[in-house]
Amino acid sequence: MTRFDADTPTDRRDLFADAVAAHRERDSPFITIEPEPTPAEKAAADDPDLPEDAPEQTIPWIQLADETVNLDCTDAELDRLKDLLEEYPDFRIDELTSPEDAHGTNVRITARADPDRLGAFFDRVFQSVYGRDDGYRAWVVEI
Structure with a gap:
């Protein structure tokens, strides 16, 4: 891969698909x-009164390892994710983890799909x- 960020829908989806393909070709962990x-x-990140792991300070991220998509959600985001997954019947939530001291839920989704479908899903x-x-601009920060 030679590019690592994009800010249009087509470019982001292509970037995400290329990252998935590179991940698979390199057999990288995630x-x-x-x-x-x-x-x-x-602004929230600079607010000294908010705890470091407050949802307002958390920048979202998506990870892919093999066929597992991993992300963190607040309760409202989890509801929206479940709604979105209705459009992706071949993807399924395998695990929800909500530690007592966390402000949200870690979600693991099995997603057996080609890079283009995964790229489109990540953008959605x-x-x-x-x-x-x-x-919005997105970066592939690690392969």
Whole structure:
């Protein structure tokens, strides 16, 4: 891969699909994708009164390892994720973990799909679940 960020729907989906393909070709342990922080997330990160793991300070991320998609959600985001998964019947939630001291839920999804379908799904997650607008920038931060 020679590019690691994108900010249009087509370019993001291509970037995500290329990252999935590179992950599989390299047999890497996982990939991680993050969106650019919103102004509210940036402001919250600088707020000394918020705990470090407060949902307001957490920038969303998606990881893929083999056929497992991993992400963290608040309760409202989890509801939106479940709604989105109705459009992806071949993807299923395998595990939900909500430690008592955490502000959300870690979700593991089995997603047996080609890189293009996964790329499209990741983009939909950032928009539908995490509320990013159509022009958000995303990075593949680790392969």
